Amino acid sequence: MADDETTRAARLLDAQAKAARLFAEIDKRGLVAAGQGERAVSDRIRDLANELFGTTRHWHKRIVRSGPNTLAPYKENPPDRVIGADDIVFADFGPIFEEYEADFGRTFVLGDDPVKRRLRDDLPKAFEAGKRFFEADPGITGKALYAEVERLAAGSGRELGGWHAGHLVGEFPHEKIDGADTESYITPANDTPLRRADKTGRRCHWILEIHLVDREHGFGGFYEELLTL
Numbered sequence: 440m441a442d443d444e445t446t447r448a449a450r451l452l453d454a455q456a457k458a459a460r461l462f463a464e465i466d467k468r469g470l471v472a473a474g475q476g477e478r479a480v481s482d483r484i485r486d487l488a489n490e491l492f493g494t495t496r497h498w499h500k501r502i503v504r505s506g507p508n509t510l511a512p513y514k515e516n517p518p519d520r521v522i523g524a525d526d527i528v529f530a531d532f533g534p535i536f537e538e539y540e541a542d543f544g545r546t547f548v549l550g551d552d553p554v555k556r557r558l559r560d561d562l563p564k565a566f567e568a569g570k571r572f573f574e575a576d577p578g579i580t581g582k583a584l585y586a587e588v589e590r591l592a593a594g595s596g597r598e599l600g601g602w603h604a605g606h607l608v609g610e611f612p613h614e615k616i617d618g619a620d621t622e623s624y625i626t627p628a629n630d631t632p633l634r635r636a637d638k639t640g641r642r643c644h645w646i647l648e649i650h651l652v653d654r655e656h657g658f659g660g661f662y663e664e665l666l667t668l
Contacts, residue, residue, distance in 0.1 A: 442610075444642055447539075448668055451608065451644055454536040455665050458543035461488050465530065471547045473524040477503040480522070484532060494534045498611050499542070502531040509659040510652055512601040525550035527558070529661035535611045542608055542646045546660035554656055558597075562662035565591045565649045569604070570666055573633070573647070581622070581629025584647075588625075592651055600650035600659050602626060605666060607637070608646045633667075644668065 442450065461484070465471060470483050481503040488494040505528040508517040513531075522528055531544040546559045565588070572587045573579055588604040605625035607613050621628040625645065637643050648663035 441639075441641070447609070447641065448644075450537065450539045451541075451665065452668050454534075454539040454541040455543065455668075457492055457494075457536050458532065458534060458541035459664075461491060461532070461534065462530070462543060462545050464491065466547070471503075471522065471528050471530070471549070473522055473526065473549055475522050476519050477505055477508065477522065477528075478519045480528075481530075484530060488532070488534050492534070492536060494536060496535045496611075497533050498535055498540045498613075499533040501533075502529075502544075504529055507657055509661070510600065510654075510657070512650070522549070525552055525555075527552075527555040527658050527660060529659075531661055531663065538611050540608050540611050540613060542606075542648075542663060544648060544661045544663040546662060554653070555658065558651060558653060558658070558660045561595055562649055562651060562660050565595070565651065566647060566662050566664070569647055569649065573666060577634060578632050579634070580632055581625045582627050584625050584633065585627050585629075588647075588649065592649075595651065596655075597651045597653050597659075600652040600661075601648075604649065605645055605647040605663070608644055608665070609637075609641070 481501045505522045505526050511517045526549045529546040533542045548555045548559045569588045603624040603626040607623045645666040647666035650661050652659040
């Protein structure tokens with residue numbers, strides 16, 4: 440039997456809390472470190488998720504990208520790169536906790552480069568601004584929210600790094616519930632309200648993801664978590 444909406448919300452929040460704890464441990468243990476390859480760091484994070492929570496499944500590919508690789512959109516697979524001593528790195532993981540999906544992304548800066556640090560610090564601000572915009576409009580569409588996030592990026596002298604700024608999230612696998620079409624993404628092609636039911640009649644829950652790209656300096660940063668809870 441499917442969970443009721445209150446239980447679904449609680450389990451999605453619990454999944455996100457576990458992902459947040461995972462990322463706190465990544466930082467605490469210094470897993471993102473100079474001299475390490477991106478794939479090696481990704482594998483260590485995978486193993487840490489298993490150690491902490493017994494998590495062995497991830498609903499999308501695990502991403503750790505550094506330096507110029509942070510410019511690449513999700514669908515690209517840039518070559519493995521060794522993290523430098525004065526680098527910017529982001530991690531994007533989608534662990535599954537008790538059949539519910541989390542999707543969590545954060546950016547790390549090694550060294551004291553003020554431009555990289557400013558980008559890292561601007562990411563959560565852009566996320567919160569996007570969330571406020573969403574909360575202020577009960578009928579907001581994917582197209583409208585994407586346009587606002589794009590405006591926020593441009594206002595900071597940057598641009599968005601992908602064709603969408605978020606997507607549905609829910610019980611694993613959510614793609615089979617609602618399909619991998621434009622209505623499942625925060626994208627210019629999605630004219631449907633984000634506050635709606637999915638094809639099974641359950642409330643849609645969304646991830647907001649902010650991928651800011653600084654073309655002038657040749658790097659980007661990433662931040663994502665739940666939008667609707």
